[in-house]
Amino acid sequence: MQNTIIIISLLFSALGVAMGIFYYWQFLHLEKQYKNLEREKKKQQEVMGRKMYELAILKELGERVGYSLNIEKIVDIIICSLNQFIEFSAVSYMLLEPEKIIFKIHLEKSVSHKFIDDVRERMLKSLSALLEREFKKSEIDESLAGAIIVEDINEPVRSFFNIPLVINEKVVGVLTVAHTKANLYQEEEMTILYKIVKQASQAISRLQEVIATEQSKLNSMVASMTDGVIMTDKDYRILVANPAARLAVNLPTQGEVTIFNFIENLGNKFDIRGKLEASVKLDKILITDEVLINDKFYKIFVAPVKSNLPMTKGEILGGVIIFHDITPEKEIETLREDFTSMMVHELRSPLDGIKKISKLMEEDYIRKDKKSYNEFIQLIYKDSSKMLEIVNDLLDVAKLEAGKLEINKEPTNLKKIINERLDYYKIMATEAVLKLDFISDQNLPVEINLDPQKISQVLNNLIGNSFKYTKTGGEIFIQAFIHQKGQDLNQEAKSKKLKWFNVPEKYNLTDFPSAVVVAITDTGIGISEKNQTLLFNKFKQFKASALSGEKKGTGLGLVIAKGIIEAHEGRIGAGSIEGQGSTFYFALPIVKI
Amino acid sequence: MEKINKKILIIEDEETVLRVLVTKFTHEGFKVFEAKDGEEGLAKALEEKPALILLDIIMPKMDGMTFLKRLRKDNWGKNVPVIILTNLSDDRNIAEAMEGGVYDFLVKSSWEAEDVVRRVKERLGIQ
Numbered sequence: 001m002q003n004t005i006i007i008i009s010l011l012f013s014a015l016g017v018a019m020g021i022f023y024y025w026q027f028l029h030l031e032k033q034y035k036n037l038e039r040e041k042k043k044q045q046e047v048m049g050r051k052m053y054e055l056a057i058l059k060e061l062g063e064r065v066g067y068s069l070n071i072e073k074i075v076d077i078i079i080c081s082l083n084q085f086i087e088f089s090a091v092s093y094m095l096l097e098p099e100k101i102i103f104k105i106h107l108e109k110s111v112s113h114k115f116i117d118d119v120r121e122r123m124l125k126s127l128s129a130l131l132e133r134e135f136k137k138s139e140i141d142e143s144l145a146g147a148i149i150v151e152d153i154n155e156p157v158r159s160f161f162n163i164p165l166v167i168n169e170k171v172v173g174v175l176t177v178a179h180t181k182a183n184l185y186q187e188e189e190m191t192i193l194y195k196i197v198k199q200a201s202q203a204i205s206r207l208q209e210v211i212a213t214e215q216s217k218l219n220s221m222v223a224s225m226t227d228g229v230i231m232t233d234k235d236y237r238i239l240v241a242n243p244a245a246r247l248a249v250n251l252p253t254q255g256e257v258t259i260f261n262f263i264e265n266l267g268n269k270f271d272i273r274g275k276l277e278a279s280v281k282l283d284k285i286l287i288t289d290e291v292l293i294n295d296k297f298y299k300i301f302v303a304p305v306k307s308n309l310p311m312t313k314g315e316i317l318g319g320v321i322i323f324h325d326i327t328p329e330k331e332i333e334t335l336r337e338d339f340t341s342m343m344v345h346e347l348r349s350p351l352d353g354i355k356k357i358s359k360l361m362e363e364d365y366i367r368k369d370k371k372s373y374n375e376f377i378q379l380i381y382k383d384s385s386k387m388l389e390i391v392n393d394l395l396d397v398a399k400l401e402a403g404k405l406e407i408n409k410e411p412t413n414l415k416k417i418i419n420e421r422l423d424y425y426k427i428m429a430t431e432a433v434l435k436l437d438f439i440s441d442q443n444l445p446v447e448i449n450l451d452p453q454k455i456s457q458v459l460n461n462l463i464g465n466s467f468k469y470t471k472t473g474g475e476i477f478i479q480a481f482i483h484q485k486g487q488d489l490n491q492e493a494k495s496k497k498l499k500w501f502n503v504p505e506k507y508n509l510t511d512f513p514s515a516v517v518v519a520i521t522d523t524g525i526g527i528s529e530k531n532q533t534l535l536f537n538k539f540k541q542f543k544a545s546a547l548s549g550e551k552k553g554t555g556l557g558l559v560i561a562k563g564i565i566e567a568h569e570g571r572i573g574a575g576s577i578e579g580q581g582s583t584f585y586f587a588l589p590i591v592k593i
Numbered sequence: 594m595e596k597i598n599k600k601i602l603i604i605e606d607e608e609t610v611l612r613v614l615v616t617k618f619t620h621e622g623f624k625v626f627e628a629k630d631g632e633e634g635l636a637k638a639l640e641e642k643p644a645l646i647l648l649d650i651i652m653p654k655m656d657g658m659t660f661l662k663r664l665r666k667d668n669w670g671k672n673v674p675v676i677i678l679t680n681l682s683d684d685r686n687i688a689e690a691m692e693g694g695v696y697d698f699l700v701k702s703s704w705e706a707e708d709v710v711r712r713v714k715e716r717l718g719i720q
Contacts, residue, residue: 345680349610349702350609353607354609356609356613357609360616360706363620365620366616379608379609
């Protein structure tokens with residue numbers, strides 16, 4: 001019995017010990033686990049902390065990047081933020097520009113020249129590898145900032161980390177951190193650097209896309225403008241130069257142009273650069289009223305372009321130049337001036353003549369000379385008639401333009417008024433040995449609704465012109481016929497075998513309703529092609545008449561005739577061959593009374 | 594009026610002005626030749642070789658400026674005094690004419706016939 005108790009006690013003790021060991025072992029294990037967890041937690045906290053740092057920096061960067069596309073500035077900003085969580089002796093970047101490589105190195109601690117050289121070497125190698133291009137040291141535009149160089153600190157580069165800078169999938173440079181200490185820049189730490197750079201690159205790429213879209217919208221709008229438009233940035237680089245601007249100075253409408261192209265082609269006619277500078281400096285729009293470039297007149301506006309963004313409000317972004325073509329207005333102005341001065345001249349000459357003659361007629365020897373005396377009276381009559389004609393014509397034209405030309409239509413026998421005009425001119429015809437004929441269609445309506453007095457005036461003008469411009473032995477034909485709607489006038493005249501000089505397209509009646517056409521054809525000196533374009537234009541005709549020295553009327557008669565015919569809803573036109581003769585016609589639509 | 598016996602050529606296309614001048618100068622005793630355009634004028638000038646020419650600017654066929662250029666090419670023609678009769682609207686031609694060698698300008702509407710006579714006499718040194 002005693003033995004059994006001893007054995008059971010021993011067993012229990014063994015169990016106890018075993019359990020104790022077990023628990024102890026468990027306890028140890030748990031503690032380890034617990035310690036692991038602690039460590040884990042701490043690590044996570046660290047990571048969280050870092051992430052928060054990252055976020056804060058990224059946020060700040062995002063804001064700043066949003067307002068500036070200047071890559072240098074952005075990289076500078078990045079560098080400034082880096083020392084908050086990365087240790088370095090030096091941070092630097094290389095940026096690729098068209099003509100050079102920008103190399104900026106910021107020293108956090110003093111280093112030797114050798115250190116910098118080493119960094120530079122490595123970066124250049126990286127850049128070359130990235131872009132598969134060789135770069136020369138001479139291409140580098142270097143700048144240094146931060147701590148001073150101390151030659152004695154002979155520490156080499158022991159840690160080095162490179163990140164490529166990529167914008168819109170293009171490598172534009174490298175960013176580097178370097179330290180004299182070894183074994184820095186492990187993967188973990190470098191992650192944030194990657195992220196920052198990536199974030200900045202993405203932001204820039206996106207912004208560049210947006211700008212490209214907006215730019216192309218702007219470009220399309222500007223390209224289609226009829227005014228020439230040039231936009232420059234504040235360094236006078238051309239951002240936009242639309243076709244109209246290029247054509248104005250004889251530059252090709254495609255391809256790149258620089259401000260120098262414009263400066264060269266403008267010569268001394270317009271100081272484009274000077275105006276841009278002045279406009280920006282004075283901050284106002286400068287207008288140059290009249291600049292003659294290649295036979296065209298332009299009004300040129302130069303204005304500064306300012307930023308409207310909250311951060312950079314008021315900052316000068318560049319300039320815009322607008323070439324506004326005022327040639328048509330200038331032409332009209334010139335024509336009007338000429339018209340006025342010629343009108344004055346035309347009136348003054350006969351008036352002066354009358355004055356001189358009257359003075360002369362006071363002399364005894366004239367009064368006694370019956371022949372001279374009568375001759376002079378005739379001259380007075382002629383001059384005063386001429387003046388009256390001019391004044392009447394001018395008044396008629398003025399009425400026309402004011403829309404006050406009165407037409408009083410009544411049923412009129414057209415043949416009758418034509419015959420009346422013929423009677424009037426018959427004497428002249430005989431004197432000038434000119435044949436004057438009237439031919440009319442059989443089926444011409446007997447009466448047409450028109451203003452007899454005004455149509456007589458038109459006939460007078462046209463027949464009178466034929467007389468003026470046809471030499472002795474010539475012929476004048478007055479022909480009246482019916483035009484059918486839709487028919488070509490020249491063809492109609494041909495088929496009716498009329499005496500006719502073909503009229504140009506603009507005077508054809510193909511789209512005109514059925515009408516009575518009265519055509520006056522002469523075998524006179526005809527009209528040159530150039531002058532044919534002037535025919536019914538007030539200013540041009542007057543000028544041409546006055547300048548030619550041929551005192552054959554004001555030239556306004558045709559202008560007035562046109563006004564009268566158009567007031568009848570009719571059409572007037574002419575065709576001619578210089579040296580052979582001319583045809584002038586007017587058409588009055590047939591309206592069923 | 595005693596004969597001055599000097600030849601004078603008047604080239605003017607305005608009938609009235611021409612008649613007045615011709616009458617006046619004839620009355621003053623000049624031997625007057627006339628022409629209505631530059632072409633006729635040039636022919637007469639080279640033929641008659643007048644002592645002085647009164648010239649209008651705006652004329653048909655050949656205007657005053659062209660006449661003057663052609664005249665000055667001739668050996669005799671380059672020395673003959675010319676007085677231009679013009680109206681103010683011919684301003685632009687004035688500078689041109691001065692180069693062509695012209696003695697004087699008379700604006701038609703500001704001068705009476707006798708003023709023209711006086712100026713001609715001055716130029717020819719006649720009392």
